[in-house]
Amino acid sequence: MVGYCAQSPWLQNMSIRDNILFNFPYDLARYKKVIDACALTLDLASFSHGDLSNIGENGIGLSGGQKARVALARAVYSNSRTLLLDDPLAALDHNTAESVVRKLFQGSLVEGRTIILVTHRLDLCAHLADQFVHINKGHARVLDADEISQEITMIIKEQDKSSLSQHEDDVHATTQEEDDAAVPDKFITDEHRASGGVVARIYWIYIKAGKIKWWLLVILLFAAFRLTRVFSAWFLKAWGEGYSTVEELVFTTSSLGDGIFDNLPNPATNVAPWLVGYAVLGVATTILFTFTQSVLLLILYLAAKDLFGRVLHRVSCATFRFYDTTPVGRLMNRLTADIGMLDGGMIAPLQDVTFWSINWITSMVVIASITPTFFVFALVMTLLFTYTFNLFIPTSQSLRRLEMVSLSPLMSNFGILLEGLATIRAFKAQTHFQTKNITITDAFQKMDHFYWSLQAWLQYRFDAISATSTFSLVLLSLHQGLSPGLTAFVLATASQFVEATHGICKAYGKLQMDFVSVERVVELLDLEEEPVGHLKPPASWPSYSDDITFDQVTLKYAPHLDPSLQDVSFTIPGGATCAVLGRTGSGKSTLALSLLATIHPERGSIRVGNIDISQVDVHAWRQRISFVAQDPVLFPGTLRDNLDPLNLHSDEECDEALHRILGPGWALDSRVEDGGRNLSQGQRQLVGIGRAVLRRSPVIILDEATASIDKETALAIQDVLRDELAQSTVITIAHRLEAVRDADYFIRLDAGRVVEAGPAPRSGS
Numbered sequence: 001m002v003g004y005c006a007q008s009p010w011l012q013n014m015s016i017r018d019n020i021l022f023n024f025p026y027d028l029a030r031y032k033k034v035i036d037a038c039a040l041t042l043d044l045a046s047f048s049h050g051d052l053s054n055i056g057e058n059g060i061g062l063s064g065g066q067k068a069r070v071a072l073a074r075a076v077y078s079n080s081r082t083l084l085l086d087d088p089l090a091a092l093d094h095n096t097a098e099s100v101v102r103k104l105f106q107g108s109l110v111e112g113r114t115i116i117l118v119t120h121r122l123d124l125c126a127h128l129a130d131q132f133v134h135i136n137k138g139h140a141r142v143l144d145a146d147e148i149s150q151e152i153t154m155i156i157k158e159q160d161k162s163s164l165s166q167h168e169d170d171v172h173a174t175t176q177e178e179d180d181a182a183v184p185d186k187f188i189t190d191e192h193r194a195s196g197g198v199v200a201r202i203y204w205i206y207i208k209a210g211k212i213k214w215w216l217l218v219i220l221l222f223a224a225f226r227l228t229r230v231f232s233a234w235f236l237k238a239w240g241e242g243y244s245t246v247e248e249l250v251f252t253t254s255s256l257g258d259g260i261f262d263n264l265p266n267p268a269t270n271v272a273p274w275l276v277g278y279a280v281l282g283v284a285t286t287i288l289f290t291f292t293q294s295v296l297l298l299i300l301y302l303a304a305k306d307l308f309g310r311v312l313h314r315v316s317c318a319t320f321r322f323y324d325t326t327p328v329g330r331l332m333n334r335l336t337a338d339i340g341m342l343d344g345g346m347i348a349p350l351q352d353v354t355f356w357s358i359n360w361i362t363s364m365v366v367i368a369s370i371t372p373t374f375f376v377f378a379l380v381m382t383l384l385f386t387y388t389f390n391l392f393i394p395t396s397q398s399l400r401r402l403e404m405v406s407l408s409p410l411m412s413n414f415g416i417l418l419e420g421l422a423t424i425r426a427f428k429a430q431t432h433f434q435t436k437n438i439t440i441t442d443a444f445q446k447m448d449h450f451y452w453s454l455q456a457w458l459q460y461r462f463d464a465i466s467a468t469s470t471f472s473l474v475l476l477s478l479h480q481g482l483s484p485g486l487t488a489f490v491l492a493t494a495s496q497f498v499e500a501t502h503g504i505c506k507a508y509g510k511l512q513m514d515f516v517s518v519e520r521v522v523e524l525l526d527l528e529e530e531p532v533g534h535l536k537p538p539a540s541w542p543s544y545s546d547d548i549t550f551d552q553v554t555l556k557y558a559p560h561l562d563p564s565l566q567d568v569s570f571t572i573p574g575g576a577t578c579a580v581l582g583r584t585g586s587g588k589s590t591l592a593l594s595l596l597a598t599i600h601p602e603r604g605s606i607r608v609g610n611i612d613i614s615q616v617d618v619h620a621w622r623q624r625i626s627f628v629a630q631d632p633v634l635f636p637g638t639l640r641d642n643l644d645p646l647n648l649h650s651d652e653e654c655d656e657a658l659h660r661i662l663g664p665g666w667a668l669d670s671r672v673e674d675g676g677r678n679l680s681q682g683q684r685q686l687v688g689i690g691r692a693v694l695r696r697s698p699v700i701i702l703d704e705a706t707a708s709i710d711k712e713t714a715l716a717i718q719d720v721l722r723d724e725l726a727q728s729t730v731i732t733i734a735h736r737l738e739a740v741r742d743a744d745y746f747i748r749l750d751a752g753r754v755v756e757a758g759p760a761p762r763s764g765s
Helices: 016-021 028-037 041-045 064-077 094-105 122-128 145-161 200-209 212-241 246-256 272-316 320-325 328-345 347-370 372-419 421-426 430-480 484-524 588-595 618-622 639-643 651-661 681-695 711-724
Strands: 003-005 082-086 114-118 133-136 139-142 548-555 565-572 577-582 603-608 625-628 699-703 729-733 745-750 753-759
Touching (some): 003 064, 003 421, 016 064, 028 041, 028 064, 028 094, 064 082, 064 094, 094 122, 200 212, 200 484, 212 347, 212 484, 272 328, 328 347, 328 372, 328 484, 347 372, 347 484, 372 484, 430 484, 548 588, 565 603, 565 745, 565 753, 577 588, 588 729, 588 745, 625 681, 651 681, 651 711, 681 699, 681 711
Parallel strands (some): 003 082, 699 729
Antiparallel strands (some): 133 139, 548 565, 745 753
C-alpha cells in the first residue's frame, strides 16, 4: 500500500474527515497532528460544521489549495510506509506551502517513511531532500552532490532577487481565513423530492408539449375504435339471433330496435352478407387501431423532443451555483433515466389510460341503456375499485420518488470510482469501496422491491373484486330474464366494464408512477437562469487601453451566504499586467469569476472602460475575453480543436501558437482524449495558455495557469506571454513569484478584502 496524493486531487461526496480518514480508523491525536501539519486547522475552524462539513462531488465547495491539502492529509494519515506525493504544493500560496514543508516534511509524521515528492517548488524543499532525480524527456538521472549544491545556491540567489516576496505577509499568524468557497451552505444540496400526487400542472405541461390538436385527434380515434368494437359485439348478437324463429326475431328486433339489420337476409339461408359485414368491421377496427397508435407515437415524440430541448437549454443557461451544488450523477440521472422514460416508457400507460377510459365510459352507457339495475351495481363496483386504488397510489408514488432519488448516488458513485481508481488502488481500498457500492445498490433495490410488492398487493385485491363483480353480474342478468342474445351481449359488456375499471385503475397508477419522471424533468424547467444582460456592446469594446475598475464591489455566491469579496475598490490600468496575490481562499478566484460575469455584484459595479459588465450581453462579453484556469477543460478531438474550438483562426495561426507554447514534437492533428487524460497536468495548462495566445483578447485572466509547469518552462512561457500579449490587460493569479515577476500592478487580497493595491515594486527601487 502506498500513501498517494495525486496532482489533481480526488475527493468524494462525503465529509472532510471521511475524505482524510478514507478507510482507516479514527485516531484523534494523530488526526489533529495531520490537520495541523497540512495547514488545515484555520480552514476547518472557519466551517460551520468543521471537519464534518460535507463537500460536493470532486471537492466542489473547496478551493484548489484546500483540495490539495485534504488529499495530502489523506496520504499522510494513512499508515503507509511510502508516500507518493505528486506536486501537492503547486496549488498552495507561498506561506501555506512553507508551513506545510516546515511542519510536515520536517516533523515527526514522516519519520521513518519514504517520501517521493514530485514538485517544481524546489525553492521550498530542496534543502530537505536526500536524493534528487531529474527527469527529462522520459529519462531519469540521479544528481550528484555538486549538482545539488549548485541547484540550491541558484535557488537562494533567485529568492534574494525577488521583489514581490517582501510583500508576502504571514497570514497564518495574524488572521483566521474565512474561505468563501468552503462555507457549508455552498456544498452539495439534497436532491428535491416532491410529495403527494403528481399535480395537474405537470400533466398540463406534458399535454401542451405533445400539442393539444394531436391529443384531441387521438381521443377521437380511440372513441371511434371503441364504438366500432361495441358495434361489432352488437352485430354478433343480431347475427346469432338471426338463426332463431321468425317470431322470436321479430319480437327481439321490435323490442331492441335492431332495424339497422332488417335489410340483411336470414343467416340460415344466406350467411355471406353477415360474413362480409363482420369482415368490414374487423378491417375498420384494425385501421382505427393503427391510426391511433401512429398518432400516439407522434405525441410521444413531440412531447419528449419539446421537453428535452427546453430542459437542455435551461440546464445550459443555469447559474454557476447550480453546478456547484448539484452532483453530475444527479443531473445525468434526470437527463438519462427520466428523459428515457419520456422517450419510450410513457406510451404504454398513456395508451392504456385512454383506451380503458373510453372502454369504461362506453360500457357504462351501454349498461345504463339496457337496465338501471346494472348501472347502479356498476357504480358500486367503481367506488370499490376507486377506494382500493386510493389506498395504493400515495405509497407507491413515494416509493417511486425514493427509487429515482436513490438512483442518483448510484450513478454518481460509478463516475467517482472511475476518476479515483488510481487513489483507491494505491490505498488498497477496493474492498471498502465495493462494500459502499453494494450498500448504495441495495438502497436503490430496496425501494424497487417494495414498489413491486405493493403492485402485487394491488393486483390481488383488484383480481378479487373483478371475480366477485363478474359473478354478481351473471346472477343479475339471469334474474332479469333477458333473451339469450341480449344476455350474452350484456354479460360481454359487463365483463368489459369490470376489465375497464380494473384496467383504468392500474393504468392510471402506472401513469402516475411514470409521470414522476416527467415531474423530475419539469423541475429542471424551474431552474434559475444566469442573467444574460441586455446591453449590446460596440464592436470596438473592450479596447486594449480600457481600464478595469472595481467600485465598492461586494460579491456573494447566494443571498444567504457571507460576502466573498466585500467593498473591493481598485483600478487596473489598461494594457497592464496585474498580479493578484493572497493566501488560498482569500478571494482571488472569486475576483476572476466576477470578471467572467458568472457572479454579479450585490453592491457596487465592475466597469471595463466606461461600461458596467453586469449590463452587457454575457455571451458577447465572454467571447471578447480569455480565461485560463488552473485545470483547463479539454475536449476529445485534436489539438487544433482544443486551441480553436470555434474555428476562428487559420491553420497557420494555430500551428504558430502551438509551437510557441508547446514547442516541437506536437502537431495540430495530435489526438486529445476526453478531459485531456493522455496529457499531463502541465501539458493541459500549456494548451489552455495556447488558446489565450491565439485569441489575443483585450482582457486575459490567468488563474494559476502555470502552477503545474516546471520553472524553466514557466519562465519561457512568461516571455512568450509578454511578447504576444503586450497590448492586452493580463490579470494573473499566482502563488509562484516567477509567474508575476514582470507585473506592472498588483492587488493583495485577504479574507475577501483588498489590503494593498498599486504599481508593483521594481528591483532597486
